[in-house]
Amino acid sequence: MLELKNVSKSFGSNVVLKDISLQIDTGEIVSILGPSGCGKTTLLNVILGLTDLTSGQIFFDGESLSNVPMKKRGFNIVFQDFALFPNLNAYENIVYGLRNNPQASTMQEVRDLIDLLDLEKHLNKRIDELSGGQKQRVAIARTLVMKPRLLLLDEPLSALDGMIKESIKARIKQIARQFNLTTVIVTHDPEEALSLSDKVLILNGGLISQYADPLSIVHKPANTFIKDFILRQLTIKRDNIFRLFNTEIAA
Incomplete structure (x- = not known):
């Protein structure tokens, strides 16, 4: 906790x-x-x-x-800009932290993470060859191999x-x-x-x-700021919120 x-x-x-x-x-x-x-x-x-x-x-x-x-x-962090090493390919980025801490994850655990994040076919790609979603998955994998x-x-x-x-x-x-x-x-x-x-x-x-939990925030906003900041913005995406909670948002 x-x-x-x-x-x-x-x-x-x-x-x-x-x-x-x-x-x-x-x-x-x-x-x-x-x-x-x-x-x-x-x-x-x-x-x-x-x-x-x-x-x-x-x-x-x-x-x-x-x-x-x-x-x-x-603790480990995944930054907004991914902070990947452009001179290394995807796999080298993933295992970079193990250079100084090889006991953090076994090679099998690394392979399991690669499978979990569906990165197998991208391992030999340069960072500039990856899409935004692929870069994000590489950054997450690089963090998780260190078992934060x-x-x-x-x-x-x-x-x-x-x-x-x-x-x-x-x-x-x-x-x-x-x-x-x-x-x-x-x-x-x-x-x-x-x-x-x-x-x-x-x-x-x-x-x-x-x-609070999401439902409480949507249905029981604590103050006027919450209503203004959350509910008015969500009105623009009302259909998505209906799908999330399968209920109506109180006006």
Whole structure:
């Protein structure tokens, strides 16, 4: 379980996160959602250990991480731009981390991940020969071979559309379930957050505006901001939301 207690982060006089407290259970998929500048990426970086806390505490399975450096937390992130090595082919990117930590995964486990993500026919391709969806799957595979205790995804679907986006969403869900892997996702897209996650954390101005399961957010928005930010945007994609929840959205 990941637990944040009264987490705050300031950059000089700019307060980005204010008194964030929440729990994420093992194996849950949680999306962090909110408008630009609300603190989504800063919160992700604080969990990862890339950014230090100003105040508060972070625990994972009861262990305090507040003073644990990023490399020792055992968390891994898939960045929005994939951050793949252009001089290496797809397979070399996937196994790159095993150079310094060969015991993380066996070759059979690597092959199993390649099969799970349907990458076999793309292994010898250069990165510039891969589609956006293929790059995303390579980036996810490269992260998973290191067996992270927590998977962090920064806007994993922002560069994708249509069936490719739906395919990657399905694979993220499958991976989280199969490996019982706690997964935290930053996204700006309400539909994406609601359809992909067990719970959604909505930030506004560095504060928690609502933290609940998707149905509760749709049917019981906590405040006017949630109604404006979530429901009005979802009206544009109403048919998709009907399909997700098989029910009507209250006006």
